[in-house]
Amino acid sequence: MGGHCLWDGTLSPNDFIASADDLTKKWMAINPNLPQWTWIPCQRMDVSCNAEGYLALENMYQLSASEVNAPTDDENYSAEEAPFDNATLIQSYNDDMHIYDFHIVYSFSYQVPVLYFRGYRCDGHPLHLCDIEKDLPPYSSKIRNESKWTFMTQEEHPYLCCPWYTLHPCGTSDWMKLLLGGDLPSKNPDMLHYLSAWLSVVGQTVGLRIPLELHDKSI
């Protein structure tokens, strides 16, 4: 059995809570001007746990694909040619911004985190998956369509009881075992940074950008 990592890629509920706390604090330190991860505590009748809840990152604004792809020729503009019109700017902001919410929920059956997300227009109209996919960078679609480890489904949010989109967790422990397991079977995986490591992968599939500093263990 030498050379094989003994860890199975999962994490305990308490490790999830500790890692969530680490992610929240680091995100705040690195991205103070962005929406923040917030721990939402809750209680389910059928599970006994000292503390239970999920991480929420909400109101992430994203320019819709139509706005991003509009041709711009900024270098050729001079102040005289492009008068600034506040009314026009606000109008297009409302029409072309999409808003995203991301929740990280612990799965007791798979013993891994699961990402739930949804998008909607500024008028509150929810986005379908085909609309969301247009907002994502090209490499996101590539990863989602090609990798057998990530596929999206629509499921009932375990705490909010309405449908959200989610990345199915059945492959998570396999690739987390590779990612954090390392080569030394005697070395314990770094559970405190489990969520930031996990998020570096799932974030790419949903266009949620994770800053490099989040992985710097000296911070």
Place this chain on the structure above:
Amino acid sequence: MAAESPISDRKVVVHLRATGDAPILKQTKFKIAGNDNFCKVIEFLRRQLRRDTLFVYVNSAFSPNPDELVIDLYNNFGFDGKLVVNYASSMAWG
């Protein structure tokens, strides 16, 4: 003191390590321009291995965004003069 070469001239040594059951490359160390994006490393691996689905990560820690600059990855996570990049094949559903 000699002037430092501009960032665009800096090359980074990347050491590619197979993990899981991924095939091992004959040549595992390469130089890549610092101001290239990480997606160049991913694309290189895909061409060399003739596989599309790869799981690529750094330092038993995280998977870099494809548009991160290689020089930023090296400056923050490189050691011993190189950036170690691990790769594995994405498993098919069993």
